[in-house]
Amino acid sequence: MDQENKNQLNDVQSQIFDRISKNDINGFKQLITQLKGSVDFVDNDGMTPLQHACCKGNREAVQILLDMGADINFNKHGADYTPLHFAALSGNTEVCRLVLDAGINPNSLNSVSRTASQMAAFVGNHSCVETINNYVPRTGLEYYTRPQGQHKEPLILPALLDAFHQFVIEINLHPVRIALNLQSLGLVKHLPGLKKALEHMCEKEMKKTNDVNELMAFKFHYLRWIVGEVMRCEEQCKAQRKEKSSEGEGGKHDFIELFIKRVLKENKLGQLDYLEFTLRDCVREFPFRECTVFRRVVSELAAKDPHPALFVFRNAINGHRSFADETCYCSSCGNEKPDKKCSKCKQVKYCDRECQRLHWFMHKKTCARPTSNVTASTSTSAVREPIDTAELQEELAKMATS
Ligand SMILES: [Zn+2]
Ligand SMILES: [Zn+2]
Structure with a gap:
């Protein structure tokens, strides 16, 4: 390879790192198709694009790199962090799943003898801890x-x-x-x-x-x-x-x-x-x-x-959640961070209408009650569409009569 080609490649490589760090997925896609040769190259810190994408918790970039044959065991990182260590730190459970599905060894230790799951626990990414610990190939x-x-x-x-x-x-x-x-x-x-x-x-x-x-x-x-x-x-x-x-x-x-x-x-x-x-x-x-x-x-x-x-x-x-656990759960199925709630009382949260429907036979007993002694839920974060209770009642009535 002559010098000019080499410089060009290095330029593409550094731009790829740049796009990943900016979470610019379209720019990343465009550049990665121009890349000649393996996707297992490293930056000055010894990190591959896959490790960077895992670190960013960018599911799409991780998927593309794995599809292009990125080697999950290729490691030049100084502290021996595997892609799973980075994914665990990112807090993105889907990215953890992708690298686990690609066959990464979850028991690999970094240079301070910590597994990816231990690193996730350390930073309080409990869903990542659970994703890794519950994984079965x-x-x-x-x-x-x-x-x-x-x-x-x-x-x-x-x-x-x-x-x-x-x-x-x-x-x-x-x-x-x-x-x-x-x-x-x-x-x-x-x-x-x-x-x-x-x-x-x-x-x-x-x-x-x-x-x-x-x-x-x-x-x-x-x-x-x-x-x-x-x-x-x-x-x-x-x-x-x-x-x-x-x-x-x-x-x-x-x-x-x-x-x-x-x-x-x-x-x-x-x-x-x-x-x-x-x-x-x-x-x-x-x-x-x-x-x-x-x-x-x-x-x-x-x-x-x-x-x-x-x-x-x-x-x-x-495992016990090691920090004050303020996560809320779906009142029906226990999923974390449901983003809908009962529109009438605003006291209970659900993943979706189906979860609300399944819980209604119990919840209807307390839903309509005045809630003067209960402080109305102040956390309105992540609530997108409240579920219309009146509408649901109608629907259920219809179901009962049909
Ligand atoms: Zn649910
Ligand atoms: Zn209610």
């Missing part, structure tokens, strides 16, 4: 898409591998979210195989010879339990309906609704809610009683005035 799940032993059919259809993967790595452990995921991922008709696969995954995790991840074993057991509970609802609905199809409008299943109602129903004070009840059963059925996570959960649930079981589970699996 897709290839580890392929086993379940092949027939094993005497069986002719696999537990999970190969076409459902992606859905199965999404289901397993979900960080929101709320049973309503789990049930909604079963529906949206198209796993609803494959519950028995899914339950068996999760049971096997739990056992396999605990029987590993090294690097046993008790927390993941407990999570798989928990997911299996919820799938089992949804199956019980399915049985009950079937028994009531006999031959009618279970699938309603828009692929909604009556037993998913039944399960969600059970979970969201709050009993009068002093009566144990279904959710509390079933989660305690779930702990009782955990087969590995010697492990730390089991003992910890049991002792927390046995304490005087224990936290709700779901809270105990969440803390056990995802």
Whole structure:
């Protein structure tokens, strides 16, 4: 390569770094097509474009670089930060997912012996911590898409591998979210195989010879339990309906609704809610009683005035949030930072209309009440469209009469 060509390349490279640092995605796209040669080049700090894009939390740029064959293990950075370390610091969970999907080793240490997840915890990016800690490589799940032993059919259809993967790595452990995921991922008709696969995954995790991840074993057991509970609802609905199809409008299943109602129903004070009840059963059925996570959960649930079981589970699996946690959650499915709220009382927040609809049977009891002794929610941040309660009521009335 003669000097002129070399200078030109260096010029393109430095412009690429510049566009990434300015989050100028269009400029970046334009330049990257002019690039001749590998995308694994470095700036003066030894950082590649991929590391810079991860650092910026720029999902689109990261995707483009990975598609162009960026090597996730290429590392000339002085402090040994992998792209995942940078993604974890950026706070963007989608970027973390992209590099995890590309096969990065989440246990890689930087020069001060910290993993990416530890770095995320250090700066309070808790969703990134959860995304990384809950991650399971897709290839580890392929086993379940092949027939094993005497069986002719696999537990999970190969076409459902992606859905199965999404289901397993979900960080929101709320049973309503789990049930909604079963529906949206198209796993609803494959519950028995899914339950068996999760049971096997739990056992396999605990029987590993090294690097046993008790927390993941407990999570798989928990997911299996919820799938089992949804199956019980399915049985009950079937028994009531006999031959009618279970699938309603828009692929909604009556037993998913039944399960969600059970979970969201709050009993009068002093009566144990279904959710509390079933989660305690779930702990009782955990087969590995010697492990730390089991003992910890049991002792927390046995304490005087224990936290709700779901809270105990969440803390056990995802860890305590190490800073004052002011995050708000969807009143229905527990998703973080929902951006809609009930237009009437403005007290409860939801991801969307569907979440509001599912919660309405409980919320209607308190929604209309005067809220003089409750300070109206002052945080109006991130609320885009309030959901019109009157409109919803009308809609529900229509549904009830049709
Ligand atoms: Zn929700
Ligand atoms: Zn309300």
